[in-house]
Amino acid sequence: MKVTATVSTKNRYFSTLPTCLTAIALQTEPPDELLIYDDGEQKDLREIPIYQNIFGLLDKKKIEWQVLFGARNGQVRNHQHAISQAKHELIWRLDDDNVPETNVLATLKKFFKKDKKLGAIGGLILFGEKDLLPSSLASNKMEDIFLGLNEQWFLPKENYDIKHVDHIYSSFVYRKKAAKHGYNKLLSPVGHREETIFTYEMKRNGWNLGITPLCITWHFQESTGGIRDNTRKEMWEHDEMIFKNFLFDDWNIKPKDYHFIVLDCGLGDHFAFKSILPEIKEKYKDKELVFSVCYPEVFKDDNIRLISISDARLLMGDDIDYYNIYQFMDEHNWKDHIIDAFKEMYLQS
Numbered sequence: 001m002k003v004t005a006t007v008s009t010k011n012r013y014f015s016t017l018p019t020c021l022t023a024i025a026l027q028t029e030p031p032d033e034l035l036i037y038d039d040g041e042q043k044d045l046r047e048i049p050i051y052q053n054i055f056g057l058l059d060k061k062k063i064e065w066q067v068l069f070g071a072r073n074g075q076v077r078n079h080q081h082a083i084s085q086a087k088h089e090l091i092w093r094l095d096d097d098n099v100p101e102t103n104v105l106a107t108l109k110k111f112f113k114k115d116k117k118l119g120a121i122g123g124l125i126l127f128g129e130k131d132l133l134p135s136s137l138a139s140n141k142m143e144d145i146f147l148g149l150n151e152q153w154f155l156p157k158e159n160y161d162i163k164h165v166d167h168i169y170s171s172f173v174y175r176k177k178a179a180k181h182g183y184n185k186l187l188s189p190v191g192h193r194e195e196t197i198f199t200y201e202m203k204r205n206g207w208n209l210g211i212t213p214l215c216i217t218w219h220f221q222e223s224t225g226g227i228r229d230n231t232r233k234e235m236w237e238h239d240e241m242i243f244k245n246f247l248f249d250d251w252n253i254k255p256k257d258y259h260f261i262v263l264d265c266g267l268g269d270h271f272a273f274k275s276i277l278p279e280i281k282e283k284y285k286d287k288e289l290v291f292s293v294c295y296p297e298v299f300k301d302d303n304i305r306l307i308s309i310s311d312a313r314l315l316m317g318d319d320i321d322y323y324n325i326y327q328f329m330d331e332h333n334w335k336d337h338i339i340d341a342f343k344e345m346y347l348q349s
Helices: 019-023 047-059 075-085 103-114 142-147 194-204 234-251 267-274 277-281 309-323 325-331 338-344
Strands: 003-009 033-038 066-067 091-095 099-101 119-125 172-174 208-219 256-264 287-292 305-307
Touching: 003 019, 003 075, 003 103, 019 033, 019 047, 019 091, 019 099, 033 075, 033 338, 075 091, 075 194, 091 099, 103 119, 103 208, 103 338, 119 194, 172 194, 172 277, 194 208, 194 234, 256 267, 256 309, 267 338, 277 338, 287 309
Parallel strands: 003 033, 003 091, 033 066, 119 208, 256 287, 287 305
Antiparallel strands: 091 172, 099 208, 119 172
């Protein structure tokens, strides 16, 4: 099964692009072809010493390569060109700040041999500067899209080879024949949600999508350059509007409406909160309740989705302090029982 690797890049000639291309060349099973779409200054990279070494390495690995000048209209157009210009049936999509470990392509390829209906599969996409933690809240289901927590960003809580999902993020391998629908050309140069729309349309067309924790691509997020450099807020808003039109009107998906309860407090306080649980369930009966707790055993028989405090911090960041019951009581000079404070915080708002 031959593979064309594609990278869309913009002005990262001396930051992440060399690392990305070198990692592609050093795969245990290298791709057969590499297409580099340059949307930036469009330098002649053959005249630059670092690229002379990289292109020489690609030649030694018997990887055909081309640098193609894009129209500077964003990566969506470049990835669309890749579908028609790639010589081979499997296409490996990468961003210019992706650094795949050496086993990534070999690992992803093997799943296509096992499943003839597999349209695309991606590995974990981890961030070098962030803690490597599992997350019980992360989800690649379309109904959870607005949680903003992709399963590929976290180490798995349980071991598995492949998990079938609704959409895939960032870097993945896909069958060309599963991509006949193409990328959405209505998106701005930002290309916000492009991978989600592209891969979910595959699933809608009858193809399987998968993710696997058996290989890791590192996402070296670079603050300068990149295909989304110098883009404007209205571009992101434009793309989000297009995505929501697909989500609600074309796909008829109703995302879950979550309501979070955070109990970063003592065991006795958990039991105090549990005394108002029936009222909480009634107030939020139309929402998906998620409890972030220190003592999950208190709610083990209450049919409630439980997550850790660390999971809540991943989702909320510093906003988690809003749910601190002790801070709430201090700010309101609270003199009554903590049960009444919980009622004020969660039932009166």
